[in-house]
Amino acid sequence: MIKDKKTYLQIHPEDNVLVALQDLPKGTLIEWKNNNFHLLQDVAAKHKFTISPLDQDAEVYMYGVLVGKVNCALETGALISTENLRHAADDFKLSKRRTDWIKPDVSSFLAKTFNGFHRSNGSVGTANYWLVIPLVFCENRNVLTLKTAFEEKLGYKVRANDYTTEVDELIRLYQSGADINQIIAQDLSSSATRASDHRLFENVDGIKFLNHEMGCGGTRMDSDALCGLLAGYITHPNVAGATILSLGCQHAQASILQAEIAKRDPKFDKPLYIFEQQKEGTEKELMQKAVKATFAGMMEANKCMRQPASLDKLCIGLECGGSDGFSGISANPALGYLSDILVALGGSVILAEFPELCGVEQELSDRCVDEETADKFMELMRVYNAKAEADGSGFYMNPSPGNIRDGLITDAIKSAGAAKKGGTSPVTAVIDYPELANKPGLNLLCTPGNDVESTTAEVAAGANIVLFTTGLGTPTGNPITPVIKLSTNTKTFEKMPDIIDINCGTIIEGEESIQEAAHRILDYVIEVASGEVVPKAVLLGQDDFIPWRRGVSL
Template structure:
């Protein structure tokens, strides 16, 4: 790799700056010389030829925008001189597709230590789940959370409470000057996973969900919530669940029971259902606590055992993306996805707004025509819904994305799609629809980090890989979320958020395949419980159901 610049695809008419480039600098690349009329920041792109208004800009081999102003050779593309554009797609444009699985002989006999479920799935974690069917039960869920986590050794270290205690003591002593002159608190060492404090050694945690749904919305919203909660309970990382119901809400206990069985006819996990309007709150809570405790005793009997790597269901996500995302971390996930698929495992690519511009490639890769049409329908309905309220997919890039080189949604999407590798698309799923087909599945979710990771966990992922160029602390209650940095500067700046670094690719120290192999080694350790993610260590249990409104 050139130390300063990179052309991602031979057909591109833009070149990516890997370092900050100065105005007037001469760039030698592929037997050509470019003189830069303006400075080009790292992660940004300059054109290889003069462009006039309406001329196409291509990157990753696809159309990513059209010029709105004259752009001179060597000049950077910006939101001032470029607007989003992408190719039209459809079944009528479907092209033949072939794929050769990777040589995975080095991984064929490798295993991880997982929790085997009766339905044949394997968990990377052994969790008990507590969920409310309606927001009225959030308070009761949080009371249970405080009681169980404190008493059983799952509570987060109270470092910030200790900070406040120290400040309060100084304030009571009249030491205002001392408080004002204090240096920042020393960061504690949080490298451990606190497992030694647990009462139940084989229970990785008790996870408590809260949400604002279940009543007062549409019946469709309640149905989607029921499907999502059923997916979480069916997730292979969950061993049992406690469900709290008020009683009068749209989403009834019998509905959730039916949905769980519909999704998984082999379901046999302990499921505890409690309804508050059947008596007093104290009666509800004391019974729920007792039965949940008994459930924990039972799932503590489950131990990790070897499982093949094809038992993994890996979610593929990006957030806080930058101009390096599509060059380093996302292609690494793509190579890893192809490896898992070649082994017979499952991967799930989410974020439909961030597939804008690469739809035709994915259609070509979808061998089943009915599934290709399902993808077209879901994309079309989602896009039309966004456009109807004046917020189309072209408005997806955030200010942070744009600042770091993702000028149009098509640029962002073409790089984001690299997470899906090159394997055929085996299935197309609506939000929280179970991932049951080996291979790569496309899952309809927003780009919104938490709505997307929530949907992936609801579809059954037991590990989520999350690339980021700017730094995103997102986690998930039941599925470990691995934060993969696109650049080493981020890894060094936010070590308490980032788990794995793909920056060595940008620095020319590793190939994409080498970095992907190192990431898979990390996943094996993670799936075996030998390490935990930074999000798990921080207690970052984010849960936001998508209400199917416009969310990009």
């Protein structure tokens, strides 16, 4: 843990590099145990430097695991960079179970509850939405037509990102004779923002319209997976019911969707209206039936009201995007401690993004509750990486330019920090996309590292809250599950307050411990789950939804 203000940090006792917590100029004296030395180059905050000489091809360790090998001999105090470090990670195999763990003190949360929407199958939603979904991309236009018809009239149109008043101002300037330079120089910060309209259905948080580019023309595996994903959304505790638009001739048949729904919820009893355009005939006939059914469904959804629920009804998806060199030492371990708290309370957490678990496979497989679960995890990791390499890539190519610029210069460094979100509890289940996470405890879900694809999948697996850490800043959200954004550093939090909810830079600055931050975050989660606080992604209408085509996506 970081509690006192420091300028550099050794994350794990076995690490042979230190992390700069602030910009350190060349020549800075590093007082490290009995070995004092000076930095040979400037080291920017979030980057790493050596604490002893390293021969060519020597191994570099962070978080106690192998994260790379050096390309050339390095002296003590040398900056670690993409020029002198290449990706490397330890192999993994079936080994001894290590499921013993030290449970955190949860006494302060035992009596706490959240106010959620109780469903007949025992699940509890943190929100109450109606869905309108196309089974195939051919119906996207009709879904958007329904959006135009319903959203504003029912009071759900998001005004926070409505820039019509800014456009009105520019039209006024143009009509008054302004030139291009005057238009560009115009200050629009004072443009008025219209308030949100009053909701017709007070107990319904929104009506969400999902568009996608799948359902036909691809492989049957893709369309079947799409039906599984959509079934995950329809049966989700945050969803009251759904209107489905089908063309009729596509691969993603309504019968497949209904079978997937039954697989996830055998006693499914939510309102579900399916309309097939090739059966209905004219577009007008289709749309009028869909409008009437959707309105009737929302009347039924409005009857459901928030009631107290214990914290074991929370299922939290763990996500990171726009990660930086502080992710693995501030926000991610704070989520890890929160994850352990929730598991100890009987709740569920989902750790996904398999390309970002490269290098920590051994630890996670050892934490699996049985050999069958460990085997499933290792096989999914091997198959996924092999597929990526066959397509000319591999997990080693995962870090983005932004990751690299801010200190994550190999996939193993990025992965070792990303895995900290999963805490220390045993792995109770390994889930392949787009399956349901229906076991309490830590669930590993096979998804890409792509932020939106992974978040989309976590919600389909049952996450009724998503905690999303970011070092560089990302606006990602989800249509039906509140996504809470946490910054790894104070600079990003202060620069992007419109998209980030919680600052974990306080850990880097020594203002609070990881455990204290976790408690603060969980208190905020309870407020969001109760509908008392609305996260920034929800306020902005950040309804990102991208189904994963089961190919190479890092």
